[in-house]
Amino acid sequence: MSALSPGAAVLAKDVSGHRVILHCLKQFPREDNENLLNVVANKCFDIATDKTGCCVLQPCINHAQGEMKKKLIAAVMFYASHLAEDCYGNYVVQHLLSLGIPGVAESLWRQLEGRFFYLACNKYGSNVVEKFFQDSVEPHSTYISMELLHNPNVAMLLVDPYGNYVIKSALSASRGHVRNALEQLIKQNSLMMQSNLFGKKLLAWFNKGRI
Template sequence: VNASLNLHGTRSVQKVVELCAADELTLEANGSADGQPSGGTAASILTQSLAPAAARLCIDSHGNHVIQRILLKLPYHHCQFVFDAVAASVGDVARHRHGCCVIQRCLDSPTSAARSHLVRRIVEKSLELMQDAYGNYVVQYVLDVCGDEDVHAVCESVIGKVGSLAIQKFSSNVMEKCLERCTDRVRELYLNELSDPDRIRELMMDPFGNYVVQRALSVASHAQAVRLAEAMTPHLMALQGGGSN
């Protein structure tokens, strides 16, 4: 663990991971690996020694590279300790500059029970994470790579909060993606919120909200786009009038 947290040591540990991966391939070729963890292999010894500090390694500037190398090179059964640690501390890991990258690598992995559990934990905290400088990237990644059920859960979580999330720097990016990925029913609810006469002017004038409005217009049905445009028109006229004075 200490070596993984060190500038020079991390390179050595990453090399050990590479050697373990080669060892696993040899075992598989010889018919010695059956897809289940074995306490005697080099990979098992390495991952068992790192497991107690997995969450710390995920957010460390040097340790995260070791974790990402493990996710990239070793078979799933040797990576499960990473998924378990991240799921248990998903709020902290996802809001960290290095941790968010580790989570994205976890989401790149094939479907498994551990991956599904991690996704559920992210979805549970999606409203909180999307308002964070790094957490928003994790939520966007869920929207990009996860299944319809998980995407739908994220999109449902922002109903009733679209206006306020649209004018925040980080969550506005998530809102644009939600507009693209949501179901027609949810998009209709989004458009109703965005078309609110008491909200639309603020959105149009906001440096982040205006992009959400533009995205809404690009994905809306004809009827929805007309409704949103009609809500915008009085404010466009007022802005044009103000600009001519």
């Protein structure tokens, strides 16, 4: 482990070497993996934005305990804004949300607050916004919906290749006045939606749910 740990970041991103990291996590006790996980945490961004590395970072977070787990989560949080729109990093952010660890959704929401509209129109960021609606509890989903609704360009999400899926997820997760506001948004822009491929699909789904 003393020999492996200094090169943990390189191994984590290697198509063959990453198997060594995963083997260590499964076979060795926590104290033996401590230095290895510490290197992974310090190189979090490089690993999270790599095709192989993002798949290694997730089990590292799962296997870590105590202060080391907190350090790994904090490292992801620090880069969350950039990772959310990365083709590989977004999976790491989604993984954190799926763990259901108390306080994690709150911290991630605060890191991304003010950027949800931008992320909703991003190929990879939209997956993170949808994950918030699917896995996070109130009040975060309501806050995100309201942030989207208060954006002057919110109607563009209805016809956006990625934003339309975010609106669909928001509708599925919302209740009360938030759902009413989303429904009103669709009704007011239905004509525009009918002339757009993505808008037409969202409108068909919306109307089907009201039958």
